[in-house]
Amino acid sequence: MRLIGHLPNEASALTFSDFLYVQGIHNQIEHEHDGWGIWIHSEDEIDKAKDLLKGFAGNPNDPRFHKHSRRASQIKEQEIKEDQAAKEKTFDRTNLFKSSMPYGIGPLTVLIMAVSVGASGLALMNRDSGLPELLMMSNYKTGGLREVMTGEVWRLFTPVLLHGGWLHLFFNMWWLLDLGSMIEGRQSSRSLLGLVLVTGILSNLTQWAFVDANFVGMSGVVYGLFGYIWMKGRYDPSSGLFLHPQIVLMMMIWFFACWFRLIPNVANYAHAGGLVVGAGWGLLSSFWSRRH
Numbered sequence: 411m412r413l414i415g416h417l418p419n420e421a422s423a424l425t426f427s428d429f430l431y432v433q434g435i436h437n438q439i440e441h442e443h444d445g446w447g448i449w450i451h452s453e454d455e456i457d458k459a460k461d462l463l464k465g466f467a468g469n470p471n472d473p474r475f476h477k478h479s480r481r482a483s484q485i486k487e488q489e490i491k492e493d494q495a496a497k498e499k500t501f502d503r504t505n506l507f508k509s510s511m512p513y514g515i516g517p518l519t520v521l522i523m524a525v526s527v528g529a530s531g532l533a534l535m536n537r538d539s540g541l542p543e544l545l546m547m548s549n550y551k552t553g554g555l556r557e558v559m560t561g562e563v564w565r566l567f568t569p570v571l572l573h574g575g576w577l578h579l580f581f582n583m584w585w586l587l588d589l590g591s592m593i594e595g596r597q598s599s600r601s602l603l604g605l606v607l608v609t610g611i612l613s614n615l616t617q618w619a620f621v622d623a624n625f626v627g628m629s630g631v632v633y634g635l636f637g638y639i640w641m642k643g644r645y646d647p648s649s650g651l652f653l654h655p656q657i658v659l660m661m662m663i664w665f666f667a668c669w670f671r672l673i674p675n676v677a678n679y680a681h682a683g684g685l686v687v688g689a690g691w692g693l694l695s696s697f698w699s700r701r702h
Contacts, residue, residue: 411438412453413429413648414460416445417467423448426466427480435459442652443643449650465636513595513650515587518602522590523583523590526628530573541572545549545572547614548623570610571628582628589635596650605691609634630680634688636661641692646699 417423423439423446430437435458436451450459466475533541545568548555558565573579593602613630636653643652665685668676 411449411451411650412456413650414448414450414456415463415467416442416447416647417463418445420446422446422466422470424479425470428478429455429466430459430462431485432478433458433462435462441496442647443655447647448648454540472495489560502549516591516594516599516602517569518599519587519590519594522606523586526571526573526586527579527583529571530579533572534576534579540640542572542626545569546623546626555618566611566614567607569614570628570631570701573628574626578627578666584630585632586628586635589639592639592651593635605635605638605688606631608691609638609687613680613684617677617680620679620685621677625677625680627677629677630684632684633661633665633681634684634691637685637688637690638692641689642696645693649696649699 417426420439420441427437430448430450435455437459438449438451440447448459448463450456451544465472521581529541529545531619532539545565546558547565547569555565574580590602590606593605610631613634614625617625617630639651640653640658642649664673665681667673668681669678
């Protein structure tokens with residue numbers, strides 16, 4: 411889907427959406443920070459839909475745009491019946507990755523979660539599993555990055571897969587599911603993979619450089635994804651990435667509560683490193699998108 415623009419309120423968005431449906435243009439409206447976003451399903455219909463939106467915005471009282479709600483409802487109802495009939499005849503594997511979220515659940519997000527839950531669960535339930543010694547940036551007995559320097563480069567990333575407790579794991583997976591799926595749904599799995607790897611490695615290195623290598627958790631990646639979506643939503647609304655102001659406020663309150671040690675035993679520099687890298691990436695890619 412592609413975003414073609416915004417309308418100021420729900421009533422106008424619904425009116426225009428119904429008009430588009432009657433014109434044969436499938437669409438979806440979503441409440442966003444700039445108003446109500448109009449999303450078009452087919453790339454081939456974007457130019458036509460933009461022209462119609464321009465006309466509607468210029469004269470929303472034009473009679474040709476109104477009184478289409480009944481016909482649009484009939485079209486949607488017929489499509490639902492046809493879709494249900496088709497589903498009864500076939501098994502759609504993509505349903506495994508759909509949810510109430512408008513962008514669905516990302517398959518790569520689920521894979522990363524599964525690996526993290528598996529690794530963390532094994533390490534938490536079996537303290538003698540040896541996973542922390544294998545996956546952390548450095549064996550705490552040796553210090554430095556001796557293992558990385560001798561070829562065990564996976565340690566630069568793999569601490570994000572481990573967690574210090576079940577609650578730590580739960581909250582990180584909760585945020586990863588939402589933020590990761592949004593990036594996959596609005597952009598691609600490849601974009602998410604690049605973000606996870608880069609923010610994971612750089613947030614880990616930041617924590618090691620300022621403190622030590624004795625830390626675990628996905629929080630640096632989560633703050634990296636948060637920073638990326640925050641900047642993209644602010645400076646590149648057409649990306650479809652958006653965070654409600656309340657979410658931004660909550661994440662930043664948590665960030666500073668941890669930073670000032672109201673919540674102890676947190677890898678604060680990993681949070682900071684991930685946030686800076688993700689926000690910087692989102693900001694630069696937003697400016698790049700505007701120029702191209």
